[in-house]
Amino acid sequence: xxxxFTSISPLGFLLEPLTHEFMRRALMVSALVGGVCGLLSCYxxxxxxxxxxxxxxxxxxxxxxxxxxxxxPFSLGAFVFGVGSVALxxxxxxxxxxxxxxxxxxxxxxxxxxxxxxxxxIKSNIDLMHILFGSPLGISNLDLQQTLIISFIVIAILLIxxxxxxxxxxxxxxxxSIGINTGILHYLLLSVLxxxxxxxxxxVGIILVVAMLITPGATAYLLTDxxxxxxxxxxxxxxxxxxxxxxxxYWFDIETGGSIVLVQTLIFLLAFLFxxxxxxxxxxxxxxx
Amino acid sequence: MTESFTSKAESNxxxxxxxxxxxxxxxxxxxxxxSLKLKAASICGLVGxxxxxxxxxxxxxxxxxxxxRGKIRINGLTVPKAQIEQAVAYVPQNEGxxxxxxxxxxxxxxxxxxxSMNFLRIxxxxxxxxxxxxxxxxxxxxxxxxxxxALSGGQRKRAFLARAIAQRASVLLxxxxxxxxxxxxxxxxADLFLQFRQDGRTILISTHDLGHVREFCDLVVLINxxxxxxxxxxxxxxxxxxxxxxxxxxxxxxxxxxSLE
Ligand SMILES: Nc1ncnc2c1ncn2[C@@H]1O[C@H](COP(=O)(O)OP(=O)(O)OP(=O)(O)O)[C@@H](O)[C@H]1O
Ligand SMILES: [Mg+2]
Numbered sequence: 001x002x003x004x005f006t007s008i009s010p011l012g013f014l015l016e017p018l019t020h021e022f023m024r025r026a027l028m029v030s031a032l033v034g035g036v037c038g039l040l041s042c043y044x045x046x047x048x049x050x051x052x053x054x055x056x057x058x059x060x061x062x063x064x065x066x067x068x069x070x071x072x073p074f075s076l077g078a079f080v081f082g083v084g085s086v087a088l089x090x091x092x093x094x095x096x097x098x099x100x101x102x103x104x105x106x107x108x109x110x111x112x113x114x115x116x117x118x119x120x121x122i123k124s125n126i127d128l129m130h131i132l133f134g135s136p137l138g139i140s141n142l143d144l145q146q147t148l149i150i151s152f153i154v155i156a157i158l159l160i161x162x163x164x165x166x167x168x169x170x171x172x173x174x175x176x177s178i179g180i181n182t183g184i185l186h187y188l189l190l191s192v193l194x195x196x197x198x199x200x201x202x203x204v205g206i207i208l209v210v211a212m213l214i215t216p217g218a219t220a221y222l223l224t225d226x227x228x229x230x231x232x233x234x235x236x237x238x239x240x241x242x243x244x245x246x247x248x249x250y251w252f253d254i255e256t257g258g259s260i261v262l263v264q265t266l267i268f269l270l271a272f273l274f275x276x277x278x279x280x281x282x283x284x285x286x287x288x289x
Numbered sequence: 290m291t292e293s294f295t296s297k298a299e300s301n302x303x304x305x306x307x308x309x310x311x312x313x314x315x316x317x318x319x320x321x322x323x324s325l326k327l328k329a330a331s332i333c334g335l336v337g338x339x340x341x342x343x344x345x346x347x348x349x350x351x352x353x354x355x356x357x358r359g360k361i362r363i364n365g366l367t368v369p370k371a372q373i374e375q376a377v378a379y380v381p382q383n384e385g386x387x388x389x390x391x392x393x394x395x396x397x398x399x400x401x402x403x404x405s406m407n408f409l410r411i412x413x414x415x416x417x418x419x420x421x422x423x424x425x426x427x428x429x430x431x432x433x434x435x436x437x438x439a440l441s442g443g444q445r446k447r448a449f450l451a452r453a454i455a456q457r458a459s460v461l462l463x464x465x466x467x468x469x470x471x472x473x474x475x476x477x478x479a480d481l482f483l484q485f486r487q488d489g490r491t492i493l494i495s496t497h498d499l500g501h502v503r504e505f506c507d508l509v510v511l512i513n514x515x516x517x518x519x520x521x522x523x524x525x526x527x528x529x530x531x532x533x534x535x536x537x538x539x540x541x542x543x544x545x546x547x548s549l550e
Contacts, residue, residue, distance in 0.1 A: 163410035167400055170390045178404035179373035225391045225436040
């Protein structure tokens, strides 16, 4: 380690990892997935869906295991279980008097437990650690393809329905009154959430996906009062965190998912402290309007 | 810039038609046999005590709650069709919104135009003009770039009214627009409503201020879980009717001040 610092120039510090095929792939996938999750995180934080994000990302676990066991694309299994958990949450909430956050917690832990049980029972070559903690450095070709496709679907949906989804998060009553079908938007957003969780699972794993789905949005929210700018900032901070995280993980030989999320958390902390208007240490000069 | 709705305003075109509406919340009756017919170019006051079902009637007219019985038509269309045609604009009593949402006043008023845009909701020049015009009408042009959360309560109310104006609907449903606004804004709104009536639009306004009703509503509906009386303001505002509406506590029809029977 020490040698590395003394023997490599700062530029080499950035370029040396790029000579490895696996690092180029890891950086690309992580940046893309970071951007996708970052974009979605704006809606998650504004809609107050942090717990929902946590739920969906954990609930995809049994789907991933079953898909692997059956030799299906893992994203398919994950998507089915992600959407399934959401439908189940909606159903239980409607049919019982139990409060929503309780139902969410109940359903996702149930699904997650099922996933753990399945992993221990189905003797396959699934590496539990990869599902739980992600492994962008060792991503397979098939996983890479799936992640790319998912990312483009999510981006397309979020860009096409950008305004409608924003309106839905801000004022669903008005959305309905001008003839927009908010029921469809609700499930569209949840489907996108399931897809993004599947993509995020590739880089940071199931346990930390929820960070990808809320932290960039929260950071951006501290920095601006405009929805569009919030989108750019979230995507930017999320992609940068992912790239930095992968580099750090390479140089210091630490767990990649953890390092990506830690960088994200640090960026949030910086915004929390120093954001021009909403940071706790306001450095705005009083002369500015 | 005034647009006219006269093509449908002429004759006795019915803008709002509600027939024997019944609404219950999990078995608690909030509204029964409520019927109402409003022609084009009219301003109608909706008066009743707290819990009388005013907001419930609005929600039923907007299709937000499904009546257990009854029929509703807006401009002769079912509610969903009318909404798709941007025929009806609704300003709720309290928006109950997250006002820390990162949108500016301009963005909020632009939302009134979404229904008329293509599916990507890219504003055209005409949309921008409509938004600016609406902001002028409520005197909020100095605040276009303010975050919606940085407005006062009354200014926010004007912003949401501007959004309804920008929508250019022929039917406006306003739930207590005068609550918490200053005298100047009251005057501004009243002028606006009179102008809208001239354009051929129909406005249903719920209010607790009977003075307002006298001033500019040509029609009035008194409700208490059902329509108690309905018609020309001068004919409906009798002390007997008001007493029935407010259950003994009846406000003076002129001053609006409460007096006990
Ligand atoms: N979501 C709800 N669930 C159950 N009951 C409700 C609900 N909303 C309203 N109600 C009841 O229905 C009745 C009518 O309420 P509504 O809000 O329509 O009154 P209102 O005339 O608008 O009163 P206010 O002048 O206070 O605004 C009330 O008795 C109220 O308690
Ligand atoms: Mg009300």
